[in-house]
Amino acid sequence: MGESIEPAFIQALEHRPNTQEDTAQLPETIPTIDLSLLNSPAEPLRLEGLVKEIGRVCKEWGFFQVVNHGVPSEVRQRMEKAAKEFYDQPLEEKMKVKRDAENPMGYHDSEHTKNVRDWKEVFDFFSKEPAVIPASENPDDQELRTVSNRWPQYPPEFREVCKEYSAEVEKLAYKVLGLVSLSLGLPADRLNEYFNHQLSFTRLNHYPPCPAPDLALGVGRHKDAGAITVLAQDEVGGLEVSRKSDGKWFPIKPTPDAYIINIGNCMQVWSNDELWTAEHRVVVNSEKERFSMPFFFFPSHYVGIKPLEELVNNHNCPNYKEYNWGKFFASRNRSDYSKRQIENIQIDQFKLSN
Ligand SMILES: O=C(O)CCC(=O)C(=O)O
Numbered sequence: 001m002g003e004s005i006e007p008a009f010i011q012a013l014e015h016r017p018n019t020q021e022d023t024a025q026l027p028e029t030i031p032t033i034d035l036s037l038l039n040s041p042a043e044p045l046r047l048e049g050l051v052k053e054i055g056r057v058c059k060e061w062g063f064f065q066v067v068n069h070g071v072p073s074e075v076r077q078r079m080e081k082a083a084k085e086f087y088d089q090p091l092e093e094k095m096k097v098k099r100d101a102e103n104p105m106g107y108h109d110s111e112h113t114k115n116v117r118d119w120k121e122v123f124d125f126f127s128k129e130p131a132v133i134p135a136s137e138n139p140d141d142q143e144l145r146t147v148s149n150r151w152p153q154y155p156p157e158f159r160e161v162c163k164e165y166s167a168e169v170e171k172l173a174y175k176v177l178g179l180v181s182l183s184l185g186l187p188a189d190r191l192n193e194y195f196n197h198q199l200s201f202t203r204l205n206h207y208p209p210c211p212a213p214d215l216a217l218g219v220g221r222h223k224d225a226g227a228i229t230v231l232a233q234d235e236v237g238g239l240e241v242s243r244k245s246d247g248k249w250f251p252i253k254p255t256p257d258a259y260i261i262n263i264g265n266c267m268q269v270w271s272n273d274e275l276w277t278a279e280h281r282v283v284v285n286s287e288k289e290r291f292s293m294p295f296f297f298f299p300s301h302y303v304g305i306k307p308l309e310e311l312v313n314n315h316n317c318p319n320y321k322e323y324n325w326g327k328f329f330a331s332r333n334r335s336d337y338s339k340r341q342i343e344n345i346q347i348d349q350f351k352l353s354n
């Protein structure tokens with residue numbers, strides 16, 4: 001095992017899976033939160049409890065699962081089936097919808113996380129199209145570009161299923177955004193204005209079986225950049241989250257029909273570090289392919305990301321200087337990090353030393 005994969009996929013020793021003691025034996029796991037309360041008439045006391053619980057897990061883990069979330073399971077199943085049918089096609093068919101430097105949406109099979117190639121293929125589509133994005137990452141370049149999704153011919157219902165699925169998941173994303181805002185002591189709709197021309201996209205991940213799962217990762221360790229991520233994973237497993245207190249990797253066991261929510265960088269900055277963005281990664285295996293579907297809830301390109309004014313004062317100074325979301329997005333879409341041997345942009349670059 002191991003000799004049969006290209007060097008580009010091989011992780012540095014300290015980042016390979018299973019190099020630490022087995023945390024699967026530990027009793028702790030990310031919390032599961034029941035959202036059924038949101039489907040019935042308001043009950044202020046119970047809502048208060050739910051908001052408190054969400055606030056606690058967003059501080060302690062930055063990751064949780066939700067059940068009774070309101071996304072119809074048949075919509076998810078249709079999406080899972082269409083994704084599998086798309087990936088089952090020969091590579092040359094998938095390459096017909098390949099992403100390029102102008103348009104980051106479509107198919108891609110050589111993504112790198114921290115300069116090491118991920119053992120996966122992806123298909124991305126914007127929720128709202130056409131989307132307006134900066135033409136380049138250069139801060140002095142004001143030019144904008146209008147981009148639309150690329151849609152494959154097969155399966156024939158692919159486009160319609162993608163639209164239906166992402167509309168449902170977006171509703172869940174807004175619900176969670178509202179709960180997280182309440183947990184910060186803000187009105188439920190405080191952050192909604194940042195999403196009027198949102199750049200949210202859904203990613204269909206496919207992780208083929210890997211001949212060297214001890215050397216490669218499906219996705220290398222990373223933090224999600226947006227506001228929140230709403231992720232569906234199949235029954236295979238492989239997602240791991242790094243515990244805030246000590247960095248230990250914890251597997252997130254698949255729960256049928258649940259969604260995993262994670263706090264992204266924008267949320268951490270808006271909350272001025274009150275909330276936590278956790279590092280996570282995906283381990284692969286030699287037998288089973290795996291599918292997952294993250295929805296990245298991304299603000300509009302013109303939004304400046306900075307700690308919310310309501311949450312800073314003389315005693316709690318802003319920990320970050322403002323950055324433009326569109327430029328951050330454009331910079332992350334560069335495909336040449338591996339060639340340049342530099343890491344992609346991180347929020348630490350905007351951290352202020354108070
Ligand atoms: O496949 C997964 O479970 C997670 C994927 C992920 O973290 C990502 O695409 O950002």
Ligand SMILES: [Fe+2]
Nearest residue numbers: 222223224280
């Ligand atoms: Fe992620």
